Amino acid sequence: MIMKAAVMTGVGRPLEILAVDLAEPKANEVLVKIVATGVCHSDLNALNDEKTPTPTILGHEGAGIVAAVGPNVSKVKVGDKVALSWVPYCGTCEFCVTGAVHLCESAFGPMFAGTLLDGTCRLSKEGEKVYHNSLLSTFAEFAVVPEMSCVKLPDEMPLAQASLIGCGVATGYGAAVHAAKVTPGSTVAVFGIGGVGVNAIQGARIAGASKIIACDVKPANLEIAKKFGATHTVNVAEDNVEAVLKALTNGFGVHFAIDCSGHTGATETAWKSVRKGGTVVAVGAFNPTMSLSIPAGGFHRVGKILKGSFYGDTQPFRDFPAIAQLYLDGKFMLDELVLDRINLDDINKAFDAFHDCSCINVGRSVIELSEQVAANVIDEYEEFEVVS
Ligand SMILES: [Zn+2]
Ligand SMILES: [Zn+2]
Incomplete structure (x- = not known):
């Protein structure tokens, strides 16, 4: 043909x-x-x-x-x-x-x-x-x-x-729902508000998070994040993100942080910003020549989890129809x-x-x-x- x-x-x-x-x-x-x-x-x-x-x-x-x-x-x-x-x-x-x-x-x-x-x-x-x-x-x-x-x-x-659905939507949704496994009532920080980040926000919203805090350097992106379900925003270029996230969570830090930025520095900030037992999901693509530097003390007595995710741990035949149905039901933008x-x-x-x-x-x-x-x-x- x-x-x-x-x-x-x-x-x-x-x-x-x-x-x-x-x-x-x-x-x-x-x-x-x-x-x-x-x-x-x-x-x-x-x-x-x-x-x-x-x-x-x-x-x-x-x-x-x-x-x-x-x-x-x-x-x-x-x-x-x-x-x-x-x-x-x-x-x-x-x-x-x-x-x-x-x-x-x-x-x-x-x-x-x-x-x-x-x-x-x-x-x-x-x-x-x-x-x-x-x-x-x-x-x-x-x-x-x-x-x-x-x-x-x-x-x-x-x-x-x-x-x-098949690219940034599934990746962001999956990062929140399947990789992080966001739970109802939990607090979630999303780093990097782009095509993946807004959908991580949507996934966290659908999973029932009580607070969703968007973290980015661009004020315009933070405004967009609010439309997709962010309850709070932090300008990373202006504010101490760790301090703001802890202030929003009774000093404990967020339950989940999803880093969509691809910047190792953001993942390091995310690690400091999650509470004991909290989970950081790194779904953004890092420059593979870079290294992460995180305090080792977060693992043993603090019980934090650092998880990498590719494609938001998506299973297309499970997740694409689910996202389409959420859209048709008016729940997914x-x-x-x-x-x-x-x-x-x-x-x-x-x-x-x-x-x-x-x-x-x-x-x-x-x-x-x-x-x-x-x-x-x-x-x-x-x-x-x-x-x-
Ligand atoms: Zn794409
Ligand atoms: Zn295979």
């Missing part, structure tokens, strides 16, 4: 709207008609990364409609609305069988190689290979993705909002995260916005594409359909 896609042709260059060939889905793969896709800061990082294989189609936050399925696909059927996860998992390795599917290693080799799980590509242009990104490549009219990336959502779920809706042809405007310091860094520009699947595509892929 020939489709329109925004192609990364070289490091740092504007994406080019080109016709790209997409092969049929193989076993355990799904052809998805992309209807909405968020433009994430990680896409900008990939665009500027010398290690990104090119040409490639970026985009790892997507939602759409299943257009065809390859052999052995059982989780979705043609016509299902799906949100995509960029962390597919095997389901059989030592990590998966104990429930830690977010730590499955099956996706990372293919992810860095720019292929699908079997090490090959379905994308090409005039016979030349075009690489996948995050096993999804959603900046296109269609994508062939692993079945394990494809999570069915309720039919009434709007797809622009659904497209955001996703509309507010859709900052802008643009066409695929204008995708470079969304990348330009990352360089504009006045732009809000909470939420996304969402690319919207037609929901219509051309009749010739249906015919072309019919033999692969499994209609239950």
Whole structure:
């Protein structure tokens, strides 16, 4: 099938709207008609990364409609609305069988190689290979993705909002609900109010926290944090965070601190700011060359827990439908995260916005594409359909 896609042709260059060939889905793969896709800061990082294989189609936050399925696909059927996860998992390795599917290693080799799980590509242009990104490549009219990336959502779920679930939303929500395991009535500090931080606030709110304290250097981010459920804010650049958090918690410190900032200094402050028996979750991506410095006395007699979290300990097939249902029930804010809706042809405007310091860094520009699947595509892929 020939489709329109925004192609990364070289490091740092504007994406080019080109016709790209997409092969049929193989076993355990799904052809998805992309209807909405968020433009994430990680896409900008990939665009500027010398290690990104090119040409490639970026985009790892997507939602759409299943257009065809390859052999052995059982989780979705043609016509299902799906949100995509960029962390597919095997389901059989030592990590998966104990429930830690977010730590499955099956996706990372293919992810860095720019292929699908079997090490090959379905994308090409005039016979030349075009690489996948995050096993999804959603900046296109269609994508062939692993079945394990494809999570069915309720039919009434709007797809622009659904497209955001699979990245910062799930990571932040999961960091609070699954990694920290925030309890009703507890106090929670969230460090770093961006695309992950606001959703950690939402997760803490839904988990029933009594106080949610947003900590950031930008006053604008702190104002946004209040809209998403923060009960208090601390400007890290101006105030002594540890002192403020202790003052808000009868001198004990917070029960949970969730550091979404990726700065080791914030994690160190978080460690000092949790009470005895409290938990710090570090979900932001640190520079791997950095080291943490925390007083060792917090472990033995004080009983604090320091936990790393990748992808918010998310289990996509458990958490994506749960988040969608919370949204549909009016309990989870996703509309507010859709900052802008643009066409695929204008995708470079969304990348330009990352360089504009006045732009809000909470939420996304969402690319919207037609929901219509051309009749010739249906015919072309019919033999692969499994209609239950
Ligand atoms: Zn993302
Ligand atoms: Zn696995």
